[in-house]
Amino acid sequence: DGGITQSPKYLFRKEGQNVTLSCEQNLNHDAMYWYRQDPGQGLRLIYYSQIVNDFQKGDIAEGYSVSREKKESFPLTVTSAQKNPTAFYLCASSLGLADTEQFFGPGTRLTVL
Amino acid sequence: AQSVTQLDSQVPVFEEAPVELRCNYSSSVSVYLFWYVQYPNQGLQLLLKYLSGSTLVKGINGFEAEFNKSQTSFHLRKPSVHISDTAEYFCAVSDRSNYQLIWGAGTKLIIKP
Numbered sequence: 001d002g003g004i005t006q007s008p009k010y011l012f013r014k015e016g017q018n019v020t021l022s023c024e025q026n027l028n029h030d031a032m033y034w035y036r037q038d039p040g041q042g043l044r045l046i047y048y049s050q051i052v053n054d055f056q057k058g059d060i061a062e063g064y065s066v067s068r069e070k071k072e073s074f075p076l077t078v079t080s081a082q083k084n085p086t087a088f089y090l091c092a093s094s095l096g097l098a099d100t101e102q103f104f105g106p107g108t109r110l111t112v113l
Numbered sequence: 114a115q116s117v118t119q120l121d122s123q124v125p126v127f128e129e130a131p132v133e134l135r136c137n138y139s140s141s142v143s144v145y146l147f148w149y150v151q152y153p154n155q156g157l158q159l160l161l162k163y164l165s166g167s168t169l170v171k172g173i174n175g176f177e178a179e180f181n182k183s184q185t186s187f188h189l190r191k192p193s194v195h196i197s198d199t200a201e202y203f204c205a206v207s208d209r210s211n212y213q214l215i216w217g218a219g220t221k222l223i224i225k226p
Binding site: 004006040041042043044045048090092097098100101102103104105106107109 | 117122145147149154155156157158159162164203205207212213214216217218219
């Protein structure tokens, strides 16, 4: 089955540590996205990538970093510079940036202790 | 800049009753419109989308939405809800010039038995 996988489902981190969230897709999509979701708020775009080796900052990129070395993979690193990282993180993909439908992974819930 | 307003943070409704979830967006320029559903602790799934053509759009699970350009609205409706419809529903708008999705804050649909 084609789809998007995110791991781990739950992640706990101590303050001051970097942590990397995994996102893999086998849909052969060019575009991939990372969103942050907080209670009572809509999704906010962290980073997006149109093609391999290219990515752009979204609305709330500070304290986060990404890489896109392979078409299938778009890992997100939450750095110690992110002041309030506890949130639900969603990865998505689409055929292209101009494509109209995004497909979502199941999410990773990050808690900073 | 485009913005999306979901007027109700929660909508309680009795099982088998009709429901309407409201969504308004700010800009009247050409847009694509979407409704996504999120079940607890899961990713988002596309319910329906408006790209062009008929203003009444039918989606999965018996949902439909009507695009009203003059009122810049895209309200979601279902004639008879089921307990399995308990979820959070997100409206999103894509400006045709940059294709990035702008998200509403979400509406939790609470089904009362």
